[in-house]
Amino acid sequence: MSKIIGIDLGTTNSVVAVMEGGRPKVIPAADTGRNVTPSVVEPIKNLVGDVAKRQMILNPKNTIYSIKRLMGRRSGDKEVDKTKKMVPYEVKSGKDGAAVVEVEGKTFTPQEISSKILIKLKKDAENYLGEKVESAVITVPAYFDDAQRQATKQAGEISGLKVERIINEPTAAALAYGLDKKNAHKIAVYDLGGGTFDISILELGDGVFEVKATNGDTHLGGDDFDERIVEYIVTEFKKDNVVDLRADTQALQRVRDAAEKAKIELSAANEVEINQPYITQKDGQPLHLTMKLTRSKLEGLVEDLIEKTMKPVESCLKDAKLDPHGVDEIILVGGMTRMPKVIESVKNFFGKEPNKSVNPDEVVAVGAAIQAGVLGGEVKDILLLDVTPLTLAIETLGSVATPMIPRNTTVPTSKTEVFSTAADNQTQVEVHVTQGERPMAADNKSLGKFILDGVPPSPRGVPQIEVTFDIDASGILKVTAKDKATGKTQNITITGAVGLSDDEVKRMQEEAEKHKEEDEKKAQQIKAKNSADAMIVTAEKALKDAGDKAPKDVKEKVEEKVKALKDILESGSKEDLEIKTKELSDTLSSVGQAMYGSAGSPQGGQQEQSKKEEPKEETNGEEKKENRKGEKKEEKVEEGEVVE
């Protein structure tokens, strides 16, 4: 069976989404790569979306936008009259008095125009999925009556889509937030789009959403906000330059673009600079537009527009017989709800933080896709995959927690890495499994430890101990250590590595954040100590290998430096350790130089090379016979490598 897509057929923009691997995915338009498609149609040349919008100014009479305002309405309807005054194309009365549009003598019903948008979205989805799409869930405003819903359904059918269900936009938004599964009974959906504002109160009972009340303003949206900014810029410019930018269409276009950009930027920044050099001319001299716009200035400019949305909200609550605090959840929909002032106003009104984590431009289509997934039998709790809430790590040299499976990894999963020993002739390693985000093992939660013994005595770094972490679908973690030389294995099974309570996870994450700085310092200290230790081992080995080939004075110098470093190994600061390590490293080079200078045997040369690489290992020479992996056999690699 082919997939069912979810479509948000909007007044200004439309969006299509689909369930994929159990998650909703918004499908980008094939021509632009953008997730939204303008609801604009030129029916004669059959242009839809951005391409239709780009020629709108040339063919104002042939380019249809805001068709949703006419869907299923009759001419003479108040909204139809309002739209007629607003749009440059012809709105007429068609069969049975239905509102239709006329382009070059041909009439098109709103269903036909909308179907062209749906055809494009369907094609984009097919292009993306690589398979035919035959059915869809389409959303409509909660206030749409039967005729309007019927018209939307017809539009779907004309486009060749079987409309599995028509659902309310606020309901789709609630589905996108998974509120059908939460204990939220009363939900307010605040939808401030490009040109319309809707507020709806939903009530959830037995897994079904019921619309208790709706209200709104069909002619209030982001475009009004933009216009306020344009007006401000033009007025300010006139004050300074005595030139009206509105008289220069090209300049006005640039101001419009700049205003929209500034509005978007001010959702994140507190101040933006609007710079448009050579915006226009006066007496043959170029004029530049440069001004600063602060967030508070913008908020002042649009304050009354935001205030205007609150009246319908109040009426809606009244109709639903609720007071603001009786609402369990608030959802924000529409691009304008990204504006901090809008969020703040909504929050103040309801006394609660609104839901805003799902992209407000896409949330309705996402909800439609979820509904489509349910209808197609795709969304089933049984397939919901769990993730590891915290990082699972293994303790390595210097008590460092070396991550094996990072947090947020979807299970089932497994990961293998090869570690080695930290001391010569170490015959056993301890595998200590920890959970948490802190870099030091001791600061994380210990899940368990075991010892793998019988490792054949060899120089440090030579044994290869393969450690595997495996989490199955039910969250059971099995950690296995295997000595590659002997084939000997040892393992431990830990339950509950995935299933932590939310509070526990939150606490541990917060702790990690709190201690970030000191933890980093600690980790660096250990790193410095491990490098120093490795350098000592390298130097001692080099001296031994060189034997009497190295001049005595050089050897003494090295020994002296080794001792100096050993003395501060446990107590020295990170800086001191680094300085002394560097000094030893520099002195050590002179051993090689001296040997080249005197004998220059090829063997000596090789030794020198290996010496230089070894310090990169992270080891320390503590005599503990503990686990400890960390160093690679030869050169470079600092930690265990992944064996695949």
Added chain:
Amino acid sequence: MMTKAKMRVRGKGDTVGELKNQLARALADYDNIRKRTEVEREVWEKYTSGKLLVRFLPVLDNLESAQIHLKDGGLAIAIEEFKKVLREEGLEEIKPESGENFDTKIHEAVESISGGKKGQVAEVVTVGWRYCNGPVLRFAKIKVFGGK
């Protein structure tokens, strides 16, 4: 009448079928995502510079506006160097001549001018940029003749 045991077995059979179906879907989804990721990565790699370059285009426009007033030799070189970098990144200008046909695929109409031949380019307001034989980074903003 069916015995309880039989009913239980039948129930299990349904569950197994359902789970198999779910598994097949999950695997198919995964496989499709993997294939698409490969295709998408090629596209990303090819056009990854676009996101950054498109932000520089208004700066270039400003330099060109400045040059119209200043007519400075040094600035002319600087502008040419700027464009050279864009061309090296695989971009080409969309700069139709007056009289060419308006093309919605690469042009955006910003104004309709009376006179001329309807549907023909009257003037380029802002040049566009596109990848050679690839997607348009910025559409050329065009004033178009509307006829008499």
